[in-house]
Amino acid sequence: MSRSLLVATLLAMTAPGCASGGEDPAAGAPGGEYTLQPGERVGLADDTALRYVGVMSDSRCPPGAKCIRAGEAEVRFELTPQGGPPTTVDVITPDAPTASGAGWRLELISLEFGDAPAARVRLDR
Template identity: 45%
Template sequence: MKRRELIKSLALTVAGGGAYFLANAPASAESLKPHEKGLAVGQSLRYDDGLKLTFVGVRNDNRCPMGALCIAAGDAEVLLLAYVGRQPAKLIRVHTYNEPRVVVLSAVPPGMVGIPKSYSVRVGSLSPLPRIGKKLKQSDYRLVLDISVAV
């Protein structure tokens, strides 16, 4: 097989495999949100029997305000209360720009043996963006989460 044909064959294989995994991926949290505009502070999202997340609030929202000229995107810290499996609830922090942007939660409690199931949680979107001269209240925020599962 010539080099060009080999590269083309590999590219098609990778593209086909990616399409297979995308087609068979679990539904995103975006399709499971209770309202079209996302979760409001205090609302919960149940992903499956093993994961429930409650939107606690936003801290340190220093994202670039609408209408401003910024040299950096800024960041907001989203606080979530995570109920994973039968473990006690724990407070997790996910950032829109800084680290950690992804939090991985294991459904197997520490010290237990079993097939690990884990959830990756990231901020899909956080709205609204700040505005110059206007302070956002916690009740203004809407959150969309991107969640994926690894078994």
């Protein structure tokens, strides 16, 4: 294996994931907001990692459609403390856009539409 391929492989294996929105994922301070794609993770201040698993179900009325009811989406996240097992956190919008796990409170601010919708979340202690 070439040296550059080895370095690239090691970096990919140890990278914590990506988060967009201008925040430093390593900082992960309480009150931080993150926009994540399914599968992405962000490291939090206490060495807990938040991973956006994905949308488990989505019956929301799509943009531009006329619907009898708004519908809801079930969005799954995992909070994993350093060295501990993951805690599954399901958020159901619009009725229960907040949930708690592993000492953190997660609020789903927005959820895009599509096959792999981005989720914007706020985390607090």
